[in-house]
Amino acid sequence: MTEGNFVDYVKVGLTSGKGGKGSVHLHREKFITKGGPDGGDGGRGGHVIVRGNENLWTLINFKYTKHFKAGHGEHGSKSRSTGADGQDVYLDVPLGTVVKDFETKEILFEITEHGEEKILLKGGMGGRGNWHFRTATNQTPRYAQPGMDGLEGEFLLELKVLADVGLVGFPNAGKSTLLSVITSAKPKIADYEFTTLKPNLGIVEYRDFKSFVMADIPGIIEGAAEGKGLGHYFLRHIERNANLLFLIAADSKDISKEYEILLDELRRYNPELLDKERLICISKSDMLDDELMDEMREELNKxxxxxxxxxxxxxxxxxxxxxxxxxxEMLNA
Structure with a gap:
């Protein structure tokens, strides 16, 4: 997947369908000139439904089409016939999508399972036909209910990448290079900060045809938890990774200090992130000789x-x- 195709944050405008009108009809047939009311109910308006799809990895489907309308319910008719329901609109989203109200930023729900469906906007109820309003004193009511209007609103769809292992580190720590080596992913790699601006996903093939998913998250800088740099746009992806792999370059001035800064950014963004299993990898270690590696190992143990x-x-x-x-081993502990 190219970086431009990875869309993880979109605003959409949605409208559910209006309910159909109830029918005002009096029964008429041969030899029955004054039949009673038999107007049917209107059909309900179409719902707007969000549905999880494990085959999607991005919200790119909503990049150019951002307004969706469900169908209106059909009107009721004679012989107590109920109108057809309006056509529902399904928004297929990748697993890990969070739906928020645009105005209040309130989280409404999250989609985490394939085939999971949540009604975001219900269609309007259909009106009742005049058959419902007959009484002993009003045996031929000539009125029925109109259908209820549908709902509309603006919503945010945010994708939090679901992966087994998330790569965490400063810019240019070698995360994209590791992902390209350990998986079949082809992330953009260059010798400058913020080469990766969007998360990259790759499948790590393991023994006996087993596999797991690894995500390269854009590099952290100090102040990211407050929104500095790429800020919350990448930190939210770390929430959904089962394990965290911290990558720190061997030529770093202070490996322990860098690790503490990374931990502190995660702690300030969401303290629960520190409950995840963690592993530190010292990257670019081919520049170290055995003696230097032993010294570093002794220091890091402390x-x-x-x-x-x-x-x-x-x-x-x-x-x-x-x-x-x-x-x-960590994933199956």
Whole structure:
């Protein structure tokens, strides 16, 4: 998937259908000149329904079509015939989509399962026909109910990427390179900050035809929790990853400090993120010799408070197999 095709935030305008009118009709047939009322009910207006689809990874379907209207209910007719219901409108969204009210920003619901359906706007009820209004003193009512109007509103659709492993790190830490090596994904890679502006997803193939999903999240900068830089636009994706893989470059001035900054940004955005399983990878480790690696290992054992870590190099394919083993172990713990 190219970066331009990844759409994770859209505003849509929606309108449900109006209910059909009830019928005003008096029964007439041969030899029955004064039959009673037999007007049928109007059909209900169409609903606007949000439906989960596991085959979608983006909200690009709503990038150019942002207004949707459900069908109106048909009017009732004679012989107590009920009008047809209006046609429902289905909005197919990827799993992990959050629906919010545009005005209040209130979260209405989330779609997390394939085939899950939520009625966002109900269609208007159909009006009752005059058959319902007959009484002993008014045996031929010549009135019926009109259909109720549909509802309309503006809503936000936000996608939070669902993945088994989320890559977390500063810009240019090597996340995209690792994703390109460990999966079949082809993210944009270059030697400057914020190469990745949208999350990239890849399938990691493991032994015995097993697999799991890894997401490369755009790089964190200090102040991201307050919206600085890409801010909330990428932090929300981290919420939906089962495990977090922190990537810190071996040439960093202070690996432990960088890790603490990353943790602090996650903590300020959502403290629950710290409950996820974590693994630290020291990337670009092919530039380290054995002696330096041993020294760093000794320091990190003291500074990281028991958080597991390992040395890898995506370019040199160093530690990649061991990384897959460790991630699979974490996912199935």
């Amino acid at each position: 500074d990281l408070n028991g958080t597991p870590f390992m040395f890898i190099s995506s370019v040199a394919q160093m530690g990649i197999v061991e990384l897959k083993d460790k991630l699979w």
